[in-house]
Amino acid sequence: MDLSVRIGSGTLPNPVGVASGTFGYGSEYEKLIDLSIIGALYTKAVTPEPRPGNATPRIIETAAGMLNSIGLANNGLAGFKTAKIPYLRTLPCPAVVNVAGSKGDDYAKVIEELAGEDCIWGWEVNLSCPNVKTGGLALGTDPTEVEQLTSRLRKLSSKPLIIKLTPNVTDITAIARAAESGGADAVSCINTLVGMVIDTKALRPVLPGKTGGLSGPAILPVGLAAVYRVARAVTIPVVGLGGITEADHAIQYLLAGAHAIQIGTANFIDPTVHQKVLDGIQAFAVLHNLQSIPDFHQFIE
Amino acid sequence: MAHIVTSVLENRPVAQDYYELRMAWPSWAPAPQPGQFLTLRTVDGPVPLLRRPFAFSGFDRADSAASIIYQRRGHATTLMTAKRPFDPFDILAPLGNGFPDPKSGRRPILIAGGIGMGPMLFLAERLAQTPYPGILIIGARSAQYLPRVVLSRSVQTILCTDDGSAGRKGTAVDIAREEIRQEGCAPELYLCGPHGMLAAGHALAEELDAPSWVAMEQTMGCAVGACMGCVVRVHGGEEYARVCMEGPVFDSRTIIWT
Ligand SMILES: Cc1cc2nc3c(=O)[nH]c(=O)nc-3n(C[C@H](O)[C@H](O)[C@H](O)COP(=O)(O)OP(=O)(O)OC[C@H]3O[C@@H](n4cnc5c(N)ncnc54)[C@H](O)[C@@H]3O)c2cc1C
Ligand SMILES: Cc1cc2nc3c(=O)[nH]c(=O)nc-3n(C[C@H](O)[C@H](O)[C@H](O)COP(=O)(O)O)c2cc1C
Numbered sequence: 001m002d003l004s005v006r007i008g009s010g011t012l013p014n015p016v017g018v019a020s021g022t023f024g025y026g027s028e029y030e031k032l033i034d035l036s037i038i039g040a041l042y043t044k045a046v047t048p049e050p051r052p053g054n055a056t057p058r059i060i061e062t063a064a065g066m067l068n069s070i071g072l073a074n075n076g077l078a079g080f081k082t083a084k085i086p087y088l089r090t091l092p093c094p095a096v097v098n099v100a101g102s103k104g105d106d107y108a109k110v111i112e113e114l115a116g117e118d119c120i121w122g123w124e125v126n127l128s129c130p131n132v133k134t135g136g137l138a139l140g141t142d143p144t145e146v147e148q149l150t151s152r153l154r155k156l157s158s159k160p161l162i163i164k165l166t167p168n169v170t171d172i173t174a175i176a177r178a179a180e181s182g183g184a185d186a187v188s189c190i191n192t193l194v195g196m197v198i199d200t201k202a203l204r205p206v207l208p209g210k211t212g213g214l215s216g217p218a219i220l221p222v223g224l225a226a227v228y229r230v231a232r233a234v235t236i237p238v239v240g241l242g243g244i245t246e247a248d249h250a251i252q253y254l255l256a257g258a259h260a261i262q263i264g265t266a267n268f269i270d271p272t273v274h275q276k277v278l279d280g281i282q283a284f285a286v287l288h289n290l291q292s293i294p295d296f297h298q299f300i301e
Numbered sequence: 302m303a304h305i306v307t308s309v310l311e312n313r314p315v316a317q318d319y320y321e322l323r324m325a326w327p328s329w330a331p332a333p334q335p336g337q338f339l340t341l342r343t344v345d346g347p348v349p350l351l352r353r354p355f356a357f358s359g360f361d362r363a364d365s366a367a368s369i370i371y372q373r374r375g376h377a378t379t380l381m382t383a384k385r386p387f388d389p390f391d392i393l394a395p396l397g398n399g400f401p402d403p404k405s406g407r408r409p410i411l412i413a414g415g416i417g418m419g420p421m422l423f424l425a426e427r428l429a430q431t432p433y434p435g436i437l438i439i440g441a442r443s444a445q446y447l448p449r450v451v452l453s454r455s456v457q458t459i460l461c462t463d464d465g466s467a468g469r470k471g472t473a474v475d476i477a478r479e480e481i482r483q484e485g486c487a488p489e490l491y492l493c494g495p496h497g498m499l500a501a502g503h504a505l506a507e508e509l510d511a512p513s514w515v516a517m518e519q520t521m522g523c524a525v526g527a528c529m530g531c532v533v534r535v536h537g538g539e540e541y542a543r544v545c546m547e548g549p550v551f552d553s554r555t556i557i558w559t
């Protein structure tokens with residue numbers, strides 16, 4: 001059995017990654033988890049300038065999920081280079097840098113400046129950020145813009161380029177196809193769903209920014225349906241995520257057409273989740289005599 | 302910091318809506334310090350989802366036991382009240398930074414408001430074994446919220462209530478001000494409790510030009526520094542600091558109190 005995953009010019013040792021924003025840069029979890037078994041570590045978003053992030057509270061629990069409004073808090077490109085790159089060099093698993101910004105130039109700048117770093121395995125482009133050009137609409141909602149940006153970024157680096165899709169669109173497959181025509185090596189989906197909670201005692205939204213991103217078990221069926229549809233709309237690999245807390249959920253994503261998966265919110269809850277999911281996928285493969293990841297795709301039309 | 306699946310030893314009410322939960326402490330696990338906290342999972346399923354943070358209220362290596370004091374508030378803490386001896390207890394601990402020792406010659410004044418009593422009891426017991434024991438001042442809304450059964454004889458303790466139904470009448474910070482004036486000491490303040498009380502304690506520290514340490518709270522996601530969820534606003538280069546990493550204990554002068 002070989003459960004490695006080929007994406008563009010790179011190979012991931014196994015299909016189980018940890019999602020951007022939920023695992024820091026790895027060092028935060030090294031005392032709790034054996035990082036060498038991680039298929040891919042997607043870093044917290046990197047933007048050209050440092051971002052302090054949003055006002056508090058930034059997190060609120062919802063039914064089987066949570067809303068976050070972190071606001072892409074990160075040290076910026078310069079801070080990332082001095083404070084995080086040396087650590088990533090020691091990381092025993094592939095590091096995928098999650099790239100964010102509010103306009104195309106921001107994304108290009110991050111990739112351009114980091115392209116020469118050997119410790120970076122590839123890029124995951126977070127297109128869910130509010131777009132200054134369109135006055136706050138997420139960059140990832142317009143197929144034409146997505147295709148243009150993808151082809152622009154494609155030229156800057158030969159490392160694997162993964163476009164991360166937002167579910168907050170009418171037709172996620174149109175965006176996925178745009179990423180593919182722009183030259184993406186893979187798409188990952190889903191990012192968080194826009195959500196809101198109102199405090200009926202205080203008569204105001206709980207999050208100062210009013211809305212936040214919904215993640216966790218509650219979004220599993222949404223992520224799964226998105227992956228199922230996207231995997232049938234494009235020929236590049238799909239990385240599935242959203243709501244995975246156990247092996248069964250990850251296997252559902254692989255059966256739906258994903259080549260790899262990511263664990264997000266569940267990292268907060270169970271530090272052993274990664275190992276359990278990986279073990280469960282392997283056991284499932286043995287049970288059904290599956291030799292490689294594409295073999296998972298034969299069951300569901 | 303470690304992932305520890307231990308067992309409950311005891312879970313008993315100590316005041317109205319307040320409980321003390323003692324858990325077995327494995328010998329391999331790092332010792333918690335006053336001010337540090339744990340996060341716990343109440344159920345295996347998805348509701349409640351997130352781990353909940355609680356400060357240690359005591360630790361005894363000889364007894365192989367650690368404890369927390371918690372208040373029943375919402376879903377998770379209500380489920381906690383049903384924990385029985387030998388129930389498994391899934392925690393991440395010890396997390397965050399504890400309280401520093403007092404500066405030499407300073408008299409430690411420990412001020413606890415409501416549910417902030419846990420870490421203050423722990424710190425008071427620790428200091429009672431040193432040459433610089435402190436005064437512990439516990440403030441509550443009224444008599445039924447005072448956890449008399451967990452108080453230690455070896456700690457000089459003053460109880461006070463907002464309504465005067467037990468102990469002295471007034472807020473813990475006001476009583477602290479009176480005590481400091483009476484003793485004429487050079488104090489060092491340690492505070493844990495509601496935000497307003499911490500801010501009042503900081504103002505007192507400014508007034509007395511005394512060092513002061515506050516244990517902050519913020520809703521948490523990961524509790525290990527990864528998600529940037531648990532921040533508070535601080536002075537200096539970085540606009541925010543993480544309660545779970547840089548805190549929960551902060552020098553009160555680093556916090557932006559507005
Ligand atoms: C560092 C730290 C130490 C704490 N120590 C103690 C303690 O010693 N004793 C004690 O009784 N309480 C303590 N708390 C507060 C305790 O974590 C909350 O009361 C508890 O999470 C409530 O859970 P619930 O489901 O019962 O209530 P909910 O209905 O979920 O919430 C009640 C309140 O608790 C807060 N809360 C909810 N979820 C979280 C979370 N994931 N992280 C932080 N706060 C949350 C919210 O602000 C909310 O207003 C501490 C909090 C922090 C951050
Ligand atoms: C606290 C938090 C921070 C996040 N930050 C980022 C981020 O910086 N960039 C990004 O692309 N996605 C970010 N995400 C989204 C996750 O990577 C993931 O797409 C989403 O949470 C769904 O997966 P889950 O249900 O397994 O958590 C964040 C999610 C959470 C909960």
Ligand code: FES
Pocket residue numbers: 520521522523524525526527528529530531532543544545546
């Ligand atoms: S709770 Fe995640 S950084 Fe503190």
